[in-house]
Amino acid sequence: MAVSLHLAQQADADALLSRSALAALTGMLLDQQVPMEKAFAGPLTIAQRMGAEDLDARVIAGYDPEAFAELLSAKPAVHRYPGSMAKRVQQLCQYLVEHYDGDAAAVWREVPSGAELLRRLVELPGFGKQKSQIFLALLGKQFGVRPDGWREAAGLYGEEGSRRSVADITDPESLVQVRAYKQQAKQAAKAEKAAGPSK
Incomplete structure (x- = not known):
């Protein structure tokens, strides 16, 4: 299936x-405490700084850690x-590399169920339950x-027609809608915190 994402804009x-697949996973990993577009533009920046057209799990896994940290830290830094x-x-x-022979897409290729896919994603370093969903x-x-039960495994994020997360961004308009939803959720959480624990 030809895919056309609009996450980095x-x-x-x-x-x-x-x-x-590795770029998509890496973008998702980077998507915290920075604007979504910056996170999902990160994989291209990393590839370019490594002098490559794509990301290669084996190359990154074997890269000198200090040199790799410098790649991401060079201005403009890939992340906060x-x-x-x-x-x-x-x-x-x-x-x-250790579990999927360096093939990121193998995480979901021929996966038997949504529950198993969620289990595999949660096991990835840096992926908690929410990020995995x-x-x-x-x-x-x-x-x-779309293995059996994928919507259920994704929880609220799997709902059809929802505008909750990067999963729902397909164009500039849906980006605005997801941003608005996140703002509302943030405000609701703040209001709840301010109200204190219910008696």
Whole structure:
């Protein structure tokens, strides 16, 4: 299935995400404490700084950790926390080499069920349950990876027509809708905290 992602909101970065399973996973890994577009543009920046057209799990896994941290830290830095993120990207790639022969797409290729896919994603370094559910929803909604029970495994993020996460961003309009949802969720959480524990 031909995929056309719009997460970095820049054509060449989105093209890499669309064709490279490792780039998509890496973008998802980087998607915390920075704007979504910056996170998902990160894989292209890393590839370019390594002098490559694509990311290679084996190459990244075997890269000198200090040199790799410098790649991500060079201005403009790939992430707000380039050192710790460099470590996480390397850990992810090392895990993929060890468990999937360096083939990121093997995480979801021919997976028997949504529950098993969620289990595999949660086991990836840097992927907690929420991040895994969002990525699972992205796989189902935009990559056509739809094993039995995938929507249930993705939780709220798997709902059809929802505008909750990167899984639902297909154009500038849906990006605005997802941003609005996240703002509302943030405000609701703040209000709940301010109200204190219910008696």
